[in-house]
Amino acid sequence: MPKKFVGENSKAVAARQRKENAKTEKEQKAKKIIEDAEWEDNDERLKKKQQKKDEQEKKRLEQLQKKAEAKALLEKEMESLKSKVVPPPPKITRAQITQMKERVIKAEPEKPVPARVVVEEPPLEENINRLQIDGESAQTIDEALSILSDKTEVDKHPEKRLKAAYTAFEEVTLPRLKAENPTLRLSQLKQMLRKEWLKSPENPLNQRT
Numbered sequence: 001m002p003k004k005f006v007g008e009n010s011k012a013v014a015a016r017q018r019k020e021n022a023k024t025e026k027e028q029k030a031k032k033i034i035e036d037a038e039w040e041d042n043d044e045r046l047k048k049k050q051q052k053k054d055e056q057e058k059k060r061l062e063q064l065q066k067k068a069e070a071k072a073l074l075e076k077e078m079e080s081l082k083s084k085v086v087p088p089p090p091k092i093t094r095a096q097i098t099q100m101k102e103r104v105i106k107a108e109p110e111k112p113v114p115a116r117v118v119v120e121e122p123p124l125e126e127n128i129n130r131l132q133i134d135g136e137s138a139q140t141i142d143e144a145l146s147i148l149s150d151k152t153e154v155d156k157h158p159e160k161r162l163k164a165a166y167t168a169f170e171e172v173t174l175p176r177l178k179a180e181n182p183t184l185r186l187s188q189l190k191q192m193l194r195k196e197w198l199k200s201p202e203n204p205l206n207q208r209t
Helices: 009-082 094-107 141-151 158-180 186-199
Strands: 131-133 136-138
Touching: 094 158, 158 186
Parallel strands: none
Antiparallel strands: 131 136
16 A cells, blocks of 8 residues: 655644744844844933043033133232332422422411420430531521521511421422331331421522622
8 A cells, every 4th residue: 555645734834933033033123122222322322422421521621710710810910019029209399399499488377386396306316406507506497597597687477488488499309208218107207307398408498698
């Protein structure tokens, strides 16, 4: 008898088909996992790159701010130094000297001046109020005028003219002395002023004809 042909088992075919389907599905999942990982890796790199860029920009802005603050501080210090610089002593022009002479001649005191003027002398210093006029000594205005009256013509009110001249001389000279000697007290500046006054040509006692 001929051998009977046996057809393929349908169950085996179905099982093989399921196996192949499962294999294909597994491969697709694995492929998707790999692709997702690559995308995540790229995203992470982009994030790091952007973060680094942001940090660099932040540092740049901080440096600019520090430079601006340093510049502002330097400008403030320069302004402070300028305000502390001692101004040069004022220069006396020829016109100011002429005006001062005119004020001495025309000035009239508001209050009467005592006949005797006592000038305070610093201790242990040479008496700067003593005048030598042609060998004669004078310590006060009255004594000086008495000596001068024998030598030359004297104004009717010499004590008024002397006070006005000294006031005008003080207004011009004292600011200069303050600028040249900023550390001295007012009393010391007054002493220097009196010394210059006794030698000054603006002093009527030195303007003998």
